Amino acid sequence: MEFYMKMLTSVTLSALLVFAAAPVFAEKPDFSKTNAAKASYDFSQNKPATGNQLQRASSQHDFSKTLAATSQYDFSKNQPAIHSEPQPSTQHDFSKTAAF
Template sequence: MKLVTSAALSAILVCTSASVFAETPDFSKTAAAQSSYDFSKNQPAKGNNVQPNSAQHDFSKTAAASREYDFLNNQAALFPKSIEPFAAYVI
């Protein structure tokens, strides 16, 4: 039992001491922290293939975009007969 306790305490000591002694980087000493640094001279990132998001959907690729699609065959939406706005809050 003493061996298990000793091993557990040693593991806790190693894990906590590593984070205590870890150096935090001081960015105030970098070149970019100087007031004279010109960010416009930075080189753009290479290989950045991230496509911009678009909020527009291309409806030309849907089934409804074809000439053969018949809108009269669409099923009507089902609406509730009564709406109880505070029904979720009743306990």
Template sequence: MKLLASTTLALASLLLTTQAFAERPDFSKTAAARADYLFANNPSAQLDQVQRSSSRHDFSKTTAANSEYRFADNPPADETELEPRTTQHDFSRTEAARKQS
């Protein structure tokens, strides 16, 4: 039984070490490693291209651009009181500060 266990262990370690010392692929020899390779020409990249929209909006096509549009008919906006915003954060109220004390 000991002979079988030691033989199995020796074979397993031999297989694992040969895989560990196997030659790793050298990606510097691939076509994509060349400096003039264009990744944009890959077929998968061409499928995912999103059309760029203009950064300017054409307000002449909106309803309000119509000369007959009456701004006075717009419903009034809800007036809500907003808390005044501060530029500094009070770190003494954080969870980490509570755990320290």
């Protein structure tokens, strides 16, 4: 049983070492060596992107399509807004606490 525990520990530590060291040795791309990094590169010659293009939703709401936009809507029948005053907060008596 002890052999299997040592073997499991060894395999686990080896796997952790491999996964932890992999990002350190990974080659980082150097974009300064690409064609697009050259001052003479003409971006206008690029082909337009296709596929997976999301349509931008409008952030404006069209209120002309609501019920209140019709000439028959009677605003006087609206329920009044409920307005409540905030209650004043009670003061804490710090003289009755142990930590003052």
